[in-house]
């Protein structure tokens with residue numbers, strides 16, 4: 001990938017880099033390199049799509065939530081995720097793309113979203129584990145992105161992160177309660193953790209050496225930390241939390257390194273990661289189908305809303 | 320907690336609270352089925368919000384019902400460990416969610432009953448119920464405005480949307496009558512100033528619904544030859560309720576000793 005776009009002069013690029021280096025925030029009306037804009041659209045829209053697709057695995061348990069309190073918490077959480085999606089699409093729109101276009105790309109299978117949502121949510125404890133590990137991993141990533149150089153993205157992250165923290169707490173609390181419950185409940189939690197642990201580690205993306213976009217994103221302070229740094233931070237945070245509720249993380253190589261103060265971990269199965277990213281995960285087809293179906297079945301509703309607004313716009317103006 | 324109620328009032332009030340709660344629990348369940356599948360992201364969020372309101376209302380009502388019954392049943396016991404025969408929701412809310420027009424038509428019919436009902440219940444002589452009503456009436460007002468707006472948009476939108484929602488209005492109409500059915504339970508509570516006058520609510524319902532349908536270029540179906548659904552309050556349910564409850568209650572039923 002070339003970083004320099006034809007239309008961007010070396011002087012412009014240099015001035016831009018100077019602003020970045022001085023720690024300035026880039027706002028929508030500011031000049032920015034074409035590649036900077038492109039990378040941000042890619043990241044923000046992927047992020048927005050992830051929020052929306054992420055509603056599906058959790059939605060799978062909405063009608064089976066085992067208590068009214070849990071049902072309310074889950075509904076509110078999924079609703080928050082929808083709100084995050086909305087907020088992020090708006091942030092992407094500040095870069096001159098529109099939401100319809102982005103959503104069309106998702107439905108055409110041309111846009112990515114987090115690979116994690118292509119895994120199935122099979123038992124109720126998955127809901128807790130998604131909150132704890134998936135929102136937890138997202139927080140690590142988003143806390144870093146809250147300091148990103150692009151203003152609207154940074155502000156979106158600050159706002160979203162607050163809610164993600166809440167989700168994580170609620171997910172962890174759900175699991176802690178199940179771990180204090182019956183043998184069946186404990187087994188559910190362990191089963192869910194076994195299935196979600198490795199995919200959550202993959203959420204940080206490929207190892208730095210295989211991450212094609214990382215270098216330029218770091219240079220422009222779109223990202224402030226590498227994938228591997230963030231992954232390590234997440235693992236260091238999570239291991240003690242797992243121990244505290246008595247659930248085992250499915251990695252025999254997890255070991256605390258006294259020297260680095262890091263938890264060393266086993267080999268991530270990158271073949272699985274790439275397979276899921278390329279569309280071959282357990283639920284890629286279902287997730288995309290569900291999104292497309294919602295969109296297609298909603299077409300007549302959107303058309304009606306548009307037609308109605310058009311018919312009555314004159315009346316509103318006159319009033 | 321126990322309340323100082325005579326036997327007859329206690330029994331009737333328990334029944335009545337279940338009716339109110341079950342309508343909302345089942346409707347909230349139906350609305351939650353839209354979560355992640357709405358026609359527009361904003362609407363997806365709005366429907367989840369409605370679901371949340373209704374489930375919250377149901378929770379408060381079931382808790383109160385448990386207290387009134389005074390046999391130590393919690394709101395979750397009542398929601399998750401009651402068989403379909405003991406549910407008292409109306410068939411209107413049991414109907415499967417259908418398309419978005421069906422959901423909104425049902426919602427509008429329900430909201431046009433829900434709002435005046437809560438408004439009236441704010442003056443219930445049973446204070447805990449009046450307190451729930453004061454909170455719920457604000458939610459109901461917002462719901463009614465929202466579903467009413469969609470009825471307008473769909474009714475007066477495109478030919479397709481008009482035809483679709485008209486079909487839903489037609490098929491739902493026969494389920495609206497039982498919202499206003501009274502019986503000995505209701506009459507007794509009405510005489511105590513606890514429940515409200517349902518024929519008054521029915522009048523208000525018509526005053527809301529009929530002109531609004533006209534504005535939306537929709538027509539209510541002729542009731543001639545139509546057999547209105549009746550009797551759900553005494554356990555005459557549709558096939559749909561059993562499926563819904565099987566799904567909703569699966570975990571507490573399968574693991575009766577577990578706490579969630």
Ligand SMILES: [Fe+2]
Nearest residue numbers: 051080081084
């Ligand atoms: Fe989120």
Ligand SMILES: [Fe+2]
Nearest residue numbers: 081135164167
């Ligand atoms: Fe979240």
